[in-house]
Amino acid sequence: MTKLDDYLAAATRENTRRSYQSAIRHFEVEWGGFLPATADSIARYLVDYAESLAINTLRQRLAAIAQWHVEQGFPDPTKAPVVRKALKGIQTLHPTQEQQAKPLQIDHLAQVVDWLDQAIGLAKSRQDLAMELRHTRDKALLLLGFWRGFRGDELVRLQVEYVELEPEQGMRCFLPQSKGDRQLQGKTYKVPALSLLCPVTAYTDWITVAGLTNGAVFRGIDRWGHVRETGLHINSLIKLMRSLFAQADLSAPEGFSSHSLRRGFAGWANANGWDVKTLMEYVGWKDVKSAMRYIDGADPFARQRIERSLPSLPSQSP
CATH class of the missing domain: 1.10.443.10 (Intergrase catalytic core)
Known part of the structure; x- marks a missing residue:
């Protein structure tokens, strides 16, 4: 490994580099895709994992594939309309609620x-x-x-x-x-x-x-x-x-x-x-x-604010 390789590797955070390598391996080995890839093959890849992977995971996979093409001097196929439409359709048909970590009080x-x-x-x-x-x-x-x-x-x-x-x-x-x-x-x-x-x-x-x-x-x-x-x-x-x-x-x-x-x-x-x-x-x-995204309000359901604004009900006689 040359000094140039060392500097190029240092330009990307280790976590990002590791996750991108894993994404490329998933596309090539587990799914059987070929690089450089076509826009149609990437769209099919998204469809095959639409129900098993979260939308953010699919976006991360696209980012990795895009980076590979750019670094190797190929046009980026992830920008193609068919890929973007496939991703939008997956998000529409398989909406997911963002999971947040429980705060340590x-x-x-x-x-x-x-x-x-x-x-x-x-x-x-x-x-x-x-x-x-x-x-x-x-x-x-x-x-x-x-x-x-x-x-x-x-x-x-x-x-x-x-x-x-x-x-x-x-x-x-x-x-x-x-x-x-x-x-x-x-x-x-x-x-x-x-x-x-x-x-x-x-x-x-x-x-x-x-x-x-x-x-x-x-x-x-x-x-x-x-x-x-x-x-x-x-x-x-x-x-x-x-x-x-x-x-x-x-x-x-x-x-x-x-x-x-x-x-x-x-x-x-x-x-x-x-x-x-x-x-x-x-x-x-x-x-x-x-x-x-990290801040929970003191009254997250606005219950106290609404309760203070409710009119007082007349007392009922027995």
Whole structure:
């Protein structure tokens, strides 16, 4: 692999590159398509999976096929009218409701952290280094993810050398690349030190007990208490969180995902008077639509507002 290949690969986020490779493999191997493809073959491909794949998944497959053609110097067949009409027809006949992650409320967060603190104390008393490490890591992951509104992929890509601690104030987390950063300029996120549920203290405890000085912040831990050199895989994050929430006795842990931290913080900030502009700047959203997808109003069904406007009914005599 040449340096040019290295730079070309670095121009695309790893998650995107991996998902596009999977989409191309699905089109060629599982469906039996040929590349370069014709518009008719792509339309037939969409039709064959119209009932089994979500519309967003089909769009992602089209994006991957389009990128392959552009990179190889071929015309993009996904722009053809027959493909666009097929996709629109599928969306009309097979409408799907967008599934959103269950938000992790502040009381949920406190409950899980309390359970983790007890588990850490028990692990120390038993001299169980593996469990102490695992619970200390999970506490830092949850608190940092919640108070910074990080996505799962941002948490797993965080590097120790890009975190700067400022005593009694907070810390700065630099991400060289993240979703929406098309100019690849990177962004620094400030994390506050708090009197309760403090993400900075939790982070410091984790890197201290794990002895981390560089590399991925959040890593796997084997049964003997060895901290792995590589970071957690994004696909393992949901399983880790749901297992943790189940142990902490949260109801319906299967409803949570890695987006639950981001949604939970957005809901908490909204309920505590943050305006949308401030929230967007803090979390890093570029447009209002993205922000509003994460915010649940204090009165989502407008029940309280309507009840206040209802006329008083006269009392009925017996």
